[in-house]
Amino acid sequence: xxxxxxxxxxxxxxxxxxxxxxxxxxxxxxxxxxxxxxxxxxxxxxxxxxxxxxxxxxxxxxxxxxxxxxxxxxxxxxxxxxxxxxxxxxxxxxxxxxxxxxxxxxxxxxxxxxxxxxxxxxxxxxxxxxxxxxxxxxxxxxxxxxxxxxxxxxxxxxxxxxxxxxxxxxxxxxxxxxxxxxxxxxxxxxxxxxxxxxxxxxxxxxxxxxxxxxxxxxxxxxxxxxxxxxxxxxxxxxxxxxxxxxxxxxxxxxxxxxxxxxxxxxxxxxxxxxxxxxxxxxxxxxxxxxxxxxxxxxxxxxxxxxxxxxxxxxxxxxxxxxxxxxxxxxxxxxxxxxxxxxxxxxxxxxxxxxxxxxxxxxxxxxxxxxxxxxxxxxxxxxxxxxxxxxxxxxxxxxxxxxxxxxxxxxxxxxxxxxxxxxxxxxxxxxxxxxxxxxxxxxxxxxxxxxxxxxxxxxxxxxxxxxxxxxxxxxxxxxxxxxxxxxxxxx
Ligand SMILES: *[C@@H]1O[C@H](CO)[C@@H](O)[C@H](O)[C@H]1NC(C)=O
Ligand SMILES: *[C@@H]1O[C@H](CO)[C@@H](O)[C@H](O)[C@H]1NC(C)=O
Ligand SMILES: *[C@@H]1O[C@H](CO)[C@@H](O)[C@H](O)[C@H]1NC(C)=O
Ligand SMILES: *[C@@H]1O[C@H](CO)[C@@H](O)[C@H](O)[C@H]1NC(C)=O
Numbered sequence: 001x002x003x004x005x006x007x008x009x010x011x012x013x014x015x016x017x018x019x020x021x022x023x024x025x026x027x028x029x030x031x032x033x034x035x036x037x038x039x040x041x042x043x044x045x046x047x048x049x050x051x052x053x054x055x056x057x058x059x060x061x062x063x064x065x066x067x068x069x070x071x072x073x074x075x076x077x078x079x080x081x082x083x084x085x086x087x088x089x090x091x092x093x094x095x096x097x098x099x100x101x102x103x104x105x106x107x108x109x110x111x112x113x114x115x116x117x118x119x120x121x122x123x124x125x126x127x128x129x130x131x132x133x134x135x136x137x138x139x140x141x142x143x144x145x146x147x148x149x150x151x152x153x154x155x156x157x158x159x160x161x162x163x164x165x166x167x168x169x170x171x172x173x174x175x176x177x178x179x180x181x182x183x184x185x186x187x188x189x190x191x192x193x194x195x196x197x198x199x200x201x202x203x204x205x206x207x208x209x210x211x212x213x214x215x216x217x218x219x220x221x222x223x224x225x226x227x228x229x230x231x232x233x234x235x236x237x238x239x240x241x242x243x244x245x246x247x248x249x250x251x252x253x254x255x256x257x258x259x260x261x262x263x264x265x266x267x268x269x270x271x272x273x274x275x276x277x278x279x280x281x282x283x284x285x286x287x288x289x290x291x292x293x294x295x296x297x298x299x300x301x302x303x304x305x306x307x308x309x310x311x312x313x314x315x316x317x318x319x320x321x322x323x324x325x326x327x328x329x330x331x332x333x334x335x336x337x338x339x340x341x342x343x344x345x346x347x348x349x350x351x352x353x354x355x356x357x358x359x360x361x362x363x364x365x366x367x368x369x370x371x372x373x374x375x376x377x378x379x380x381x382x383x384x385x386x387x388x389x390x391x392x393x394x395x396x397x398x399x400x401x402x403x404x405x406x407x408x409x410x411x412x413x414x415x416x417x418x419x420x421x422x423x424x425x426x427x428x429x430x431x432x433x434x435x436x437x438x439x440x441x442x443x444x445x446x447x448x449x450x451x452x453x454x455x456x457x458x459x460x461x462x463x464x465x466x467x468x469x470x471x472x473x474x475x476x477x478x479x480x481x482x483x484x485x486x487x488x489x490x
Contacts, residue, residue: 059347060084061133061167062113067098070106072116072124076135077102079164080115110172118144121168125155130474132168141166142318150243151189153312154181156472159321159445160347169472176297177308184215184312188224191248194256195223195274206460209488211245212310221269226253227313241441243315290490303470306488310464311471316445324442335414342390342411346449351388351411352380353450357459358395359419368482370398373454374405376480380452381407390450392443395419413446415439448472457481463488 060083062069071077071087081087087100106114106124114128118136125132132155134145145166149155154177158167171177195218211227218225224246262275297305316324326339345351354373381387389410393399396417402410418425425431431439444461447453448468455462466486469477 059162059344061131061162061165063131066113066131068112069098070101070104070111070114070124070127072106072114072120073103074117074120075115076117077115079135080133115165121148125152125170128170129172130170132170133162133165134168135165137164142321146243146317149315150247151185153185153315154178156311157315157321159316159324160343160449161321161325171474176300180297180308181312183219184309187218187222188246189248190224191246191252192256193223193260193273194226194248194253195221196226196253196262197228197275208310208314208464209306209460211313212306213490215245215309215312216305221274223274224248241317241320241437242313243317245313302488303467303486307467307470310467314464314468316441320438320441320445323438324445326442338414342413342446345388345409345411346390346446348388349449349451350386351390351450352377352386352408352452352454353390353392353447353465354453355447355455355459355462355465356391356393356395356398357456357461358393358398359421368456370395370401373482376454376482377405377408380454380480384452386452388450390446392447393417394421413439413443444468451478453477453479455479455481457484457486 060080062080062084071080077087087102101111106116107127110127110129112129113131113133114124115133115135116124118134118141121132121134136144145157145168149157149168154170154172156169158169161167195214197214211225214225214227217223226246226248256273257275260273263269263272264275325343326336354377356368356370356373358367377389387408389408391398391402391410391412393412394417396419399412399417402408402412416425416431418430420428426433426436444465445468447465453465453469455465457463457466462481463486466477466479466481469479
């Protein structure tokens with residue numbers, strides 16, 4: 001259902017830039033002290049010594065390669081031991097020595113991983129190299145984490161989290177990543193100059209690519225990207241599924257427009273607040289200046305650059321994380337068990353995810369039959385032994401064909417698949433736009449959870465999957481495209 005409008009991409013290419021973003025120039029100060037870390041969340045079993053390998057609920061959140069751990073003296077050690085096994089100060093296995101500091105405040109130096117109660121996460125966060133396990137519970141826990149990462153985008157919240165704790169990932173050892181996130185955080189909460197635009201309705205994938213591109217321009221022009229995902233200009237709350245890209249309010253925007261009138265002349269962007277009304281008229285000129293927006297990070301590659309920017313605008317918020325974990329839903333016989341089994345499987349990350357884009361996509365590019373994806377899946381299975389598959393598809397026939405592959409245990413969402421494209425499903429009243437967005441996000445983030453992924457990069461959603469994996473992992477992800485190589489313009 002996702003990118004119905006890939007074909008519009010070319011047309012929108014220039015427009016996108018503009019459309020997405022509104023910005024304000026940076027006039028001045030940079031007040032934000034960013035704590036530096038990015039995060040991602042992954043739940044892994046520990047394979048070490050007497051620390052148990054647990055493959056069922058809940059999974060131990062300590063990764064097997066984590067060797068230098070601090071458990072804060074105010075952390076609930078029992079909670080970790082219940083799922084990971086008894087913790088000793090030093091554990092040695094045949095290949096590694098794991099140091100676990102107990103009883104300190106985890107601030108004497110930096111650690112690979114720190115376990116801390118939520119009240120103290122900010123206190124220790126500068127000392128985390130990779131993972132922070134934040135213990136907490138309750139209705140507001142998710143929102144508190146959203147507030148924490150909103151202005152500290154170096155942290156990534158694991159969408160599949162845990163029970164009684166959440167896993168936050170950061171990239172402290174990657175200085176460039178940290179610097180890029182710090183720049184974004186500095187600009188997105190300054191509220192002085194705005195780059196303000198509307199993202200007109202389009203495919204799920206292309207909307208967010210457009211927003212990511214908007215960030216590239218606002219970074220260049222030192223503005224705050226303020227976006228509305230609607231075709232109308234009146235103030236409306238932006239889409240609620242993500243952590244808002246800015247803490248600035250609509251009245252900040254109006255105030256900025258009072259001080260500095262909205263500028264639609266591209267050549268004057270550097271000294272004004274920018275308002276876009278028309279993609280074609282206002283945005284066009286940007287397309288010719290693309291070299292400006294791929295600056296100092298060039299050597300990291302375009303894929304890295306666009307991945308980090310796009311991920312910034314689609315960080316799932318607490319509500320979305322709840323949807324995609326699928327643990328709260330009761331609407332139907334057996335559905336909850338199904339969701340739970342899928343979530344447990346995804347928490348292990350030992351799976352191959354496959355995005356089969358059929359549906360209306362055939363009008364844009366040649367469809368690849370399911371068996372060819374499965375041929376690739378067999379190759380991955382031979383190489384890795386992995387036999388769980390998470391399948392994302394809009395084609396009910398593909399779901400029916402899964403019974404021909406008994407080698408694999410294939411998981412997928414239970415949802416209507418009409419093969420007609422997401423836009424038609426909404427206009428015909430088959431599904432509400434909100435439900436569709438929920439199902440899509442759940443599929444998207446489930447797909448990015450697997451360690452091995454098969455997509456078509458001709459699809460905006462396929463590219464988005466590759467980008468999310470790139471932005472949230474330490475190593476280049478194992479993503480295979482059945483057709484094109486990854487490209488993004490610009
Ligand atoms: C620590 O965690 C254990 C296991 O989850 C729980 O039973 C206990 O109540 C927790 N202790 C405190 C002080 O929160
Ligand atoms: C670690 O804990 C295990 C299990 O409780 C125990 O048998 C072992 O002696 C401990 N090792 C050290 C070095 O304390
Ligand atoms: C944005 O801000 C940086 C740092 O203050 C400055 O070096 C740069 O020239 C500014 N860019 C523009 C386009 O004004
Ligand atoms: C958004 O699209 C609608 C329908 O295509 C069009 O009427 C409207 O002018 C567009 N809005 C913007 C801001 O481009």
